[in-house]
Amino acid sequence: MGKKLQNYQLAVIVVWMLFTFWLWSTPYQENRMPYGEFDAISHWEVGDYMATTNKPILFLPDYISLRYGGDNAFKANTLWYHPPYHTNFAVLESVGGDRILPTYMMNTILSIAFVLILFFIMNDLFGFYAGIGTAILASFSPRDYMVYLWGQWPERISYAFVGLNLLIFYFYVNSYLEKREEKKYLLLLGIFLAVTMYLHPMGFFHSIAALGVFGILLLIKEKKLPFSFKTASFAAVIFLVLITIFPYQTGSVVVQLFTKGSESGTAAQANSPDYGRLFYWFKEPDRNVGVPSSYFSFSYMNGLWTLPFLIIGIIFCLMLRKRKHLMMLAWLISLYIVIHADVIGKGPFVHRSLSATAHIFIPLTVIGFYYLIMFSSKLKIKKFAMPTLVAIFLIFAIMFNAKTAVYGLKEGNTMVVSPLPLAYDGLARMNQAQYNAADWILKNVPPNENITDVGVLDLKRARWIAGVSQHINIPYAPETQFFPTRANMTNYVLVDYSDIKYVANQDTINYFLQWEAALMSKDQLAYNKDDIHIYKVNKAITDADLIIPQNETAK
């Protein structure tokens, strides 16, 4: 925020951020049904539970605890992340008056915040054009929008804070080293670090690594400590006070920090670190870590055209070594450290930190352009060189990065990077009929009752129905490949034809219908709408009382 923006500059960045918001919100502009992987469900349902019950979560309700009850390493069955992130959703859901849209809008705002932060960093350090160039590339960063779509939502904004924390520290350091210390920046950093921890611990540890490396580089350059111990102590006190107001969640972070092979207990992997990985920027894991192979490709995620400029940017930073260049290098080095943390036993989800790559690669790429343009301005060919470089940037940014985000990236006939507007379309998300049925369950089924799902396509969809209905849902056919017996059934059974009619042949559907007619005919049909039936089960009737159809083809 060092440079006050001119009105036209302000207008440009406002318009660009609105465009970015529009682009990133395309997945839910037409279809307002919730979507995302299991992580998305968990983040949405925590906020939604607080909003719909009008009370905070201290101990998890059963339908959330079933999966996440053990994720807080300090106190079981409590929130596994600090509450503010999800409370944000609860606030907006309460005020917005809708269970889905406010959460997704806020998530979009938080997930594109890194574009704005990068703009201000680059605008402050290298001028407006570097800022807007960075914002343009950042808006189309596939790794950022892929993870945003999947559902690792708190990480997105937490990683965005790495740059913000560095910038604040940079402001402070400048004032301190120029003997006019502005304590407010270091105190604000204490607050920001706590907020980063609230949002996600990985962003916090990345920030600490970045600040540490930046501090060391400054110490070497300036030959003196770049901050006041006294002011830093005040900032540390602010930070400690703020994180201790959430003892369970901070306790969980501390426990995991001192537990080798944390997060999912892959002790075997933690005990045999792959030191060879240190010689790669990031080596694609041999095992399946739940992300597509394209996620690990520099070419797909950044565009191979950016590589020369990225390298030039790094070289210029190494050559010039002013404080701002050291800050950029510290950011890059810290990213290398966090994506190799598994080597010292802190994994195994280091690939998640790879999603913060664009946050420093893009600025360094733009810095490469910036100094090439500066360099060319001193040449006789400047009339040609400068427009050529700007044209190269814009053409490639539009033809590769923007095109990938809007239309996807194909290799042959295979879509290797999906476009934002088509994310989770069609059967990839829960449908309106399922949402309505789940909402009916929420309002009509006692809270302690579980639901048996039959015909729900997959476990993820059953979890979305569980989230919306706020009841544990136990899926059988087709997810588990067999139908429940009467003994398997809970007191309520949901039979869902709303998706299966699009993916199964008529024989299979007929078998479903026969099964339902045979097993549920003596139960109370409590809900019957849009190809979804919900029965209140009469537990006095057993399989022996009924004639059950047999069909091996119905899977």
Add this chain to the structure above:
Amino acid sequence: MKLSEYKKHGVIILTILAFSTILFGITGLKTIAAVLLFFELPFYIILRNWFNEDEAIFYSFFVGIGAYSAFVYHISFFTGIKTAIWTTFGLLVFFGIIIKRIHPNKNQGQTSQSQDSLKHEENLGQDQQPSDN
């Protein structure tokens, strides 16, 4: 804040609200209005006592998404979420006004010193010259 600044920010806020209404209707409008009102405004009022206009606007949102909800979460144990939203808002705005009374902002309408030091780098050519930083 000068009148022209009020106008400028007013235009930006109205543009954002209109945009969200066009995209997402009344729910979109209420959501974005709530973001500005709860996460931005109280901390802008507080931070304005120490930071210049642009800085206060920028930083307040990033403080708000952590601190506002931290207050709401704790207060809601006693009042419920809905009441806590407004209680927190009232308390923070009140706090900001009290601070303004006892700590008048010396940076009103000015750029802070540390950022003034950045201005020398605005000129592209200066990066080629030796510098003390």
